Amino acid sequence: MNATIIDAINDALHAEMRNDDRTLVFGQDVAESGGVFRATDGLLAEFGSDRVLDTPLSEIAIVGSAVGLATHGFRPIAEIQFSGFLPPAFDQLVTNASRIRWRTRGELTAPMVVRTPYGAGVRALEHHSESLEGAYGHVPGLTVAIPSTPHDAKGMLISAIRDPDPVLFMEPKHVYRSLREDIPEGDYTEPLGEAAVRQEGDDVTVVSWGAMMHKTLEAVDNLDGVDAEVIDLRTISPLDRETITESVRKTGRCVVVHEAAKTGGFAGELIATINDEVLLYLEAPIERVTGFDIPVPLLSMEDYYVPHPPRIEEAITKTVSY
Amino acid sequence: MNATIIDAINDALHAEMRNDDRTLVFGQDVAESGGVFRATDGLLAEFGSDRVLDTPLSEIAIVGSAVGLATHGFRPIAEIQFSGFLPPAFDQLVTNASRIRWRTRGELTAPMVVRTPYGAGVRALEHHSESLEGAYGHVPGLTVAIPSTPHDAKGMLISAIRDPDPVLFMEPKHVYRSLREDIPEGDYTEPLGEAAVRQEGDDVTVVSWGAMMHKTLEAVDNLDGVDAEVIDLRTISPLDRETITESVRKTGRCVVVHEAAKTGGFAGELIATINDEVLLYLEAPIERVTGFDIPVPLLSMEDYYVPHPPRIEEAITKTVSY
Amino acid sequence: MDDSPRTVPPAAADIGVDPLSQGDLEIETYRVVRSDGSFDAERVPDLDDEDFRDLYRWMLLQRIYDERATKLQRRGRLGTIASGHGQEASIIGSGYALSRDDWIFPYGREAGALLLHGLSMRDLLLYWRGIEDASRMEGANVFGMAISIGSHIPLATGKAWGLELDGEDAIAFANLGDGATSTGAFHEGLNFAGVLGVPAVFFCQNNQYAISLPFDEQTNAETVAQKALAYGVDGIRVDGNDVLAVYNAVSTARERALEGTPVLVEAVTYRRSAHTTSDDPTRYRSGDEVDEWEERDPLARYRAFLERTGRWGAIDEDAIREEVESEFDEAVDAADAVEERGIEELFAYLHEEMPPELERQLEELRDLLEERPDMYEFIEQRPKG
């Protein structure tokens, strides 16, 4: 089937709801209206109101009740309408979801997914464009997954739903509908915790995820004479350190591209990992191309904030010619 | 005056409450009982119930109303009783406190302080020992300060109160009472955004903050024949990149010690910074000594979690002998 | 220890436990003008004819503003916007009851109230064009728009606290929807306001929906007003399509607030448009329902009142309409005339003093732009909004 990311997510939800009748989908506007991005369209009609529900405007209750349900043997798939509205539920992620298994020595577990569209670029209102994956990736016990393609969106979402532990599934809404590819019908999984090499190359490793993946590919495409290896991180935590360090061992150079603000962003962890394991292979400082250390501007200027291919090109060129 | 960190904080609050009658202190149990750690002891008696208040058990309201008050020209100094109870207010930090100035182009500002004791080691209950400074340091517009000595506690807190923008002031409760030093009477400030070199040395730079600072000094003391430069970061954000890179340029080696979990912790940012600016001076990979990627265990095992001097010694030795 | 009951005997019926249920509550919905324009004479507020006319004018302005802004949005000249269509009486009735010294915390649909409060229409348009400068809300006691639903409520409590401490004769006035009442921020903000006894009014336009969620799934409480009881503050339920009733309700609430009792006001109304310009309401509600509420149109009702009381004759609706239309035209022109901002804007205003790292980031961007001056042309060239 030829699918966008939104189609793929919708398809994954349908597939897993069919497979496992302990799955439930809920969140704001996910049932009657099919979700503000239509990610959950059709679920209510097929699975009924016991399994597909609209919730009140209560992010704490959405995440918290998902934990409660999950400990009861359900597989809740909750939606937070925009990642900018996840902070109200941060405490439930830190205090409950991520550590129910730990707190009860495995007696209770939270196999749950919190889906949320993240990132800028759709000209939405304030607080609709945040990228805080770095902060969430720092919470022990929480898996943070970010697909960048329709194929991965479906396969990783199915993995997330089947995962025995909680997964925060961040969806790059900027590319929700702008890419299409053929994806398999029925169910298949893409593993969490494994990065994907999108393009092999010898000169420089470029690591990215989510919507920035595509800006990165565009930048790499624009650059003549640079043989870049492009890695799609796909999972922030647990981090696939091997794929990154293997690549840098080969290329000796690296650029990390993310949309979140620079300071304290997840690029730091990647650079630290490279430093840990392959420092001596480095032929140049690792470059970071990131959002600036500011909130995402309102729509008239948000695109200045988002890493733009020329900025990535510049960083790659700088690294390669170091 | 010879003071512990708690004394110093209490003294700073008294001093600034006297200096500026727009300051207000509030939070859970700060007034009548003087705070669970006695940090606010005596304030109610001196400044009265208009300026020193106990609040309901409402972290969202504590931080949110501080923003409202601050925009009205007050200087609220709010206490969150333990940093493990800051996540419920994370949204107010991200959505309001950190960006009121930005959102209103300087028309409204939030000169406010949120004080909170953080870190493990006092054998408290679950959720009382968290170190999430890395996550908070990733929020643009939020200053995150962490003193490690009585002198700095007082001087930095006075700076924080006078700061025109919001400051999250994280206090290393493990050393609240275990250190004493002479500190000046009356008011003085220590700047935010500037690291301090605690000990000069040529062989290796060891960066730390908060309670880990003292474990680091202990470790350095235990090591014969290593001439370590010890840096107290003091402010997570904005980061004093210069002091760090200057030092590493000299020593060529670095160890970062923090209590927070490793993955996504603030050591990543420091390593990235060093990589940016002084990569070629590095003679060994930078070592991280951190909490493990798990929640802080309950009291019977919490000390296994916390970086212990032998672990720091080991890392320094490894770096130096690389 | 194992002798504890595994199953529990049912409680006998006659043990006399009589839970408090919402059925025990009687909550009146305050009204002045009935849908046919007849009214309760005692309740008509003591206003000048000019005020009566103004109320109509402002409601009409709200309606025209919403229509025109929606059209602008469709033409790609504004971003997503949220219309107040159907809620004019709530918006204007409340706004008219405020003093300019009061602080309004807006949440998006209350254009007319903000303009009435001194905000320029140009700035309001600029805001919806996604230009931060407009959030400066120059010349008006208006906070930034609370796009994160409910997040402003504790701020309003804090602001009211500040007003109280300074002995000012003004209140903090938070606008919110029915959806906002389900947030933790609402709860903590109202509860703390109740404890502090600060001059805050929380004005909830219960327009029956939060995007697609009908009010009866937002909460099992039958009214928003009764939520006041949870905080020991006062609650008022008012017909939100009756501009005089809303005016009276908010005036009363404002006075109580100034006396130390915060008030939660529920204005019962209806969102007749889509949630925003990105929403398609036919997916989740019936046309019949919308039609029903069209019959309760707040402008028509108020006009019937004005007619019955002989005030309509002096009102020239066409003239008002023309005046408002040209005001809108001028505002659009003024908005269009605002100069493009430079990238410096992006880096300013977050801190009083820009930290070195942020300066470095700005520098880098400047350098790159010098090399590639056309790098962001695509942004400058595209439609506004």
Next chain:
Amino acid sequence: MDDSPRTVPPAAADIGVDPLSQGDLEIETYRVVRSDGSFDAERVPDLDDEDFRDLYRWMLLQRIYDERATKLQRRGRLGTIASGHGQEASIIGSGYALSRDDWIFPYGREAGALLLHGLSMRDLLLYWRGIEDASRMEGANVFGMAISIGSHIPLATGKAWGLELDGEDAIAFANLGDGATSTGAFHEGLNFAGVLGVPAVFFCQNNQYAISLPFDEQTNAETVAQKALAYGVDGIRVDGNDVLAVYNAVSTARERALEGTPVLVEAVTYRRSAHTTSDDPTRYRSGDEVDEWEERDPLARYRAFLERTGRWGAIDEDAIREEVESEFDEAVDAADAVEERGIEELFAYLHEEMPPELERQLEELRDLLEERPDMYEFIEQRPKG
């Protein structure tokens, strides 16, 4: 645009806006046994003599447990603990009304209810000794202790939802204090429970304090029970020092919950001890107040009831006391006998499958420990707790 009112005329008194105030509410506090032991015969629950005895036994157990645990803590053999002293009737009356199939969400003071629910005393002591294994709550339908106040309430809603979906004849029962009612988590959890109509009972022991904060500064609401109205759920206010009243109230609440109406129960009681073993209550409350509540002792009141109804004769208090004391002794011995955990424990149980990075961290620690086997001796040598 500048002609809008800068000051607002006061609302006339006779416009008929009559806000809903909590003064309008009448909230009964349900009681069975008066402080002198006299009682309302109709309300006495239909229980066996053995049950009446058991209720006393469990209250006494709660009291002895608290005393002994506090002593253990003082001797450095437990961590910080929170006593239920003074709240025995609330704790036991509620616990006794539950089925073992119900799920209890504890918050710290309800030792007796948990033991009654099947938890072993050894495990409870281990928990307060800071040993995670005990949070497994083996053999009992008990969640982890909600140390982060209020954080468990949405979990209880979710659990109740699950019970409902599976058609189980059991409820989720959340214990909480008056302080917890001010959290956003409380609000969102109760509101959502109300919307879902799930079998959840939220049992608030209003012990008049949250650490140092008296209830009348926690909220301006006069009761916790009235907060139920905000969610359209039922509210019950009960004398929390009357074990039979609490039993009846919770039995009734449980039934309603099973029928689809969640209930918020407020048990009015008093925390007679310090907040925890780290607290000094003389800083913030008077001895008189404490004395007053001592006179309302729940055990004494229940004993007076038992005496009046001729049941006391068959109860051998000394025997119970002895039995409980030795149960406690055994539990301490059993706790002491639990083997030290290895550092592996630290790394297990966070994930079903340990991620490579965490394995690496464990490996590193193991290596270091091989080199420096005495590195953590100080931990193993110090007091337990």
